[in-house]
Amino acid sequence: MMTEKKLVAKVNDKEITREDVLKFLNDMGPQMAMQFQSPEGIKRVIEEMVNQELLYKDAKDTNMEDEKAFKEVLEQTKTNLLKGYAFNKIVEDIKLEDEEVEDFFTHNKNLFAKEESIKASHILVESKEEADSILEKINDGMAFEDAAREFSTCPSKEAGGSLGEFGRGQMVPEFEQAAFAMEEESISSPVKTQFGYHIIKLDEKNEGKDVEYSEVKNEVEKQLLAKKQEEKYIEKISSLKEKYPVEIY
8 A cells, every 4th residue: 555645756846645646546436546556557647647737837837827717617616616515514414313214214115115127128120020020030049139139229239138127117108018917038929119019028027025124224314314404405495585585587
């Protein structure tokens, strides 16, 4: 691991330490930072930090901060930051007790129940004749995924026709009705919708069910926290409307 305060570069009078590099990596977020964990990656990060410092010094020396366009950007940035800071000040003191989180779950179990869902794939073509011909090829031994890649007009063809997992209400009614009535690993006859004719393969069926509190505790906490934040935000806005005149046209 890098030792803090050890110098790794210097641009004019500006020192760049290993601590600065660690902070730079941390600000990237874990997924991006993982790409730069090797010695070569660290070297690239240091080079980029040097490049940015060069740009900064040139901007200062050429008085870019005095330019009207920069001042406008700076003011808008300050405005947006202050709005976010003000919101965080409103909600920063909100705390959740274990009892109220569990009580919220008890009275809102329907919000956390796992709804019925399926995983399905499809092949989409323009005519029933095309669909019938493809279905015949599948029945004769052609893999569904290969048929999707070769014949389907849907972008899902690149994934062998896979549409992933979805629940009710996410697909057009004709498609949904047919798909949810199927058995796992079965393949449908052509189904007509506004998009054309679909051959559907049901990959997996997941029945809806209630869940235990321990399974969804983190999600319950997030929902309750968001609810309390919204309530406090609305309360604050209501008081501010009494302080500052508002007219909406």
